[in-house]
Amino acid sequence: MSNKLVLLTGGNGFVGAHVCRELLTNGYRVRAVVRSQDKADQVKKSHQEWSQQFEGFSIIPDMTKPGAYDEAVQGVDYVMHVASPFAFPIKDNEKDMLIPAKEGTLNILRAATTQSSVKRVVITSSCAAMFDLSKGIRPGYTYTEKDWNPATWDDAAKSDISIYVYCASKKIAEQAAWQFIKENNVSFDIATMCLPMIYGPILHHINSLNELNESNSQIWNIINGENKEFPPTGVPAFVDVRDAAVGHVSALTVPQASNARYVLSAGSFRFEQAAAIAQKRHPQVHILQGDTSPLDCYTVDGSKSRNDLLRRDYITFEQCVSDTADQLFKIAKN
Structure with a gap:
């Protein structure tokens, strides 16, 4: 068990709440960065059992402001x-998405350089930083840590396709981090975590199912018995949020994670499979059923993370959807 102090951004979000819980259960002390006092109160409420391990909260409304993290x-x-910007619809590509993604990441790295105590910075990235959207679902292709989204700042700045801008922002932010490490004499190293679609039970505070995070909203809309047809499975690769959290926390200390890029992916899926799993689990709900055969699409290789960080098998899609469906139906009932 560790007694080290971790600065955590985004701890009130879907992934961040699980990362926070994983840190606390492994004995870390946590100082959480949130945008408001209400968010701080939500984090404390979600982790009341470990209240003595919180080393306070830093309220930072604008994480792109120069020096924002210096005190924290x-x-x-x-x-x-x-923490990462996720603003849809996007009104200004640069102001709303590209600049916040890049500057938010660079700001925390700049702040880390002021503290010789910092040993490693783990950054949540995305498989969006890897995917080449122009190639579509690329049957037969396998994405790995070596892949980079070819989108450029200029192309993203003038694009009218929101998902293209979002994916570009993830690539730009992550590459900015690697460039920072390359160009500056720092006392710490970094590790980046590239995540595909993230599903699983929620830990963070919500008042209703209308406040679900984007990915679990997709699952709920498919299994609540109201959908008339299946949407296309836009990103047919997933990881359970609990595995994402384990991977993040493990990356703080394992030697292999020093200046390493990781993909956390448990495999491929399609929404029709989620519906079939939920129907089996909750036969009282009439859930639309469809073709559950595997999609002919790219795969995302998560073996490096499995071997270095998890050191066990990933949580399966069936377990992920089952646990998620159980929780969402319980919330809906209550």
Whole structure:
């Protein structure tokens, strides 16, 4: 069990709440960065059992402001940067998405350079930073840590396709981190976590199912018995949020994660499979059924993370959807 102090951004979100819980259960002390006092109160409420391990909260409304993290990072051993802009619809590509993604990441790295105590910074990236959207679902292709989204700042700045801009922002932010490490003499190293679609039970506070995170909203809309047809499975690769959290926390200390890029992916899926799993689990709900055969599409290789970080098999799609459906139907009932 560790007693080290971790600065965590985004701890009130879907992934961040699980990362926070994983840190706390492994004995880490946590200083959480949130945008408001209400968010801080929500984080404390979600983790009441470990209240003594919280080393306070830093309220930072604008994480792109120069020096935003300078006070928050003082004396910490590790930094876990999970927070990321996700603003749809996008009104201004650069102002709403590209600049916040890049500057939010660079700001926390700049702050980390002021503290010799910082040993490693783990950054949540995305498989969006890897995918080449122009290639579509690329049957037969396998994405790995070596792949990079070819989108450029200029192309994203003038694009009218929101998902293209979002994916470009993830690539730009992650590459900015690697460039920062290359160009600056720092006392710490970094690890980046590239995640595909993330599903699983929620830990963060919500008032109703209308406040679900984007990915679990997709699952709920498919299994609640109201859908008339299946949407296309836009990103046919997934990881359970609990595995994502384990991977993040493991990456703080394992030697292999020093200046390493990781893909956390448990395999491929399609929405029709989620419906079939939920129907089997909850036969009282009439859920639309469809073709559950595997999609002919790319795969995402998560073996490096499985071997270095999880050191066990990934949670299966069936277990992920079953646990998620159980929780969502319980919330709906209550």
